Amino acid sequence: MKPLVQIQNVGMSFETKKGRFVALRDINLQINEGEVVSLIGHSGCGKSTLLNLIAGLTLPTDGALICNGREIAGPGPERAVVFQNHSLLPWLTCFDNVYLGVERVFGQKEGKDKLRARTQAAIEMVHMGHAATKYPGEISGGMKQRIGIARAFAMEPKILLMDEPFGALDALTRAALQDELIGVMQKTGATVVMVTHDVDEAVLLSDRVVMLTNGPAATIGEILDVRLDKPRDRLTLATDAEYTRCRAAIIEFLYQKQVRKAA
Incomplete structure (x- = not known):
């Protein structure tokens, strides 16, 4: 597959009253055309910061981001955002x-x-x-x-960026919109990067799940390939062994490896 977005050694820091705060460090990621990638991690790990960097809403302190062969230097119509x-x-x-x-x-x-x-x-x-x-x-x-x-x-757009688009909705509405999005992505072949806190949503929608370590100075901890055929049906997946494996791998990372480190 052809790479659409390349994230090369990206770091993001902010100046605060207490000094320099490092939000992200050493982010290296390639997103291919037609791929759906979810960013998941605990609150404060820089998921939305990374999405904003891809959108061009903020510029990195270190490294470079490239979209469609050009360095991202600001917002552009080839990158649409759904907040x-x-x-x-x-x-x-x-x-x-x-x-x-x-x-x-x-x-x-x-x-x-x-x-x-x-x-x-x-x-x-x-x-x-x-x-x-x-x-x-x-x-x-x-x-x-x-x-x-x-x-x-x-x-x-060349790429659709979604920052927890269903996070404020009730469970039934969220499920209906997830199914709606699956249909739209199937029709358009869209490239999507989505921030989520929802493990089931990440597995249902994604080709890959990028798991970020705890902040500050968060980085990519693991990347999970989701090998499930498309289009996906949530009822069928409920008893699917690969779905269960993917879900367990994400939960293990988030609630065992990262929680233990924080403790």
Whole structure:
């Protein structure tokens, strides 16, 4: 597979009142086209910091990040971000929230009819066509997150970055959106990097799970290959031996190796 993102000897430090705080050190990772990678670890291990570095929202103190052959020097339309908070503009309809992103990326290349068609297709892809004219305040949290995902996919990014996109949702809504995301990723062949605290979510969605050590000065502790056929069905996986193995490996890392070190 062709590498889309290369993270080379990356470190991230912050200056604080108490001195220099090292959040990440010696991060080396390659993310291939069409791959789904989850970042998992205890709170404060730098998962979101690493995602922000890939997004270009912050720049590394050490090392370099390369996307599609170019060094990441700031945000770009080839890297779309879905945050835990849907980040929809409350004064715009669901359609207009998605259209805003589409227009910024494709506005100088395509006419309004094509922009609107692209927007509508993205909304339909997440099964939200019935709510296109509604405002964010008129729909549920799960629906808002669907629109946020539609907006990201409508921009046709090279890579989709997701920071605990389902973390604020109840269990049933989260499961429904995970299944929705599996369908969308299957259709688009998207490359995805996702921050999660949920072991089951990481195994269900990922090709690889990157496990970070405890912070400060966190780094990659282990990388788990998830050898499960796609598309995946959560009911079938519940009794699958490979699913159980992957889940146990992550739990062992998080709750035995890392907890023991912290103690």
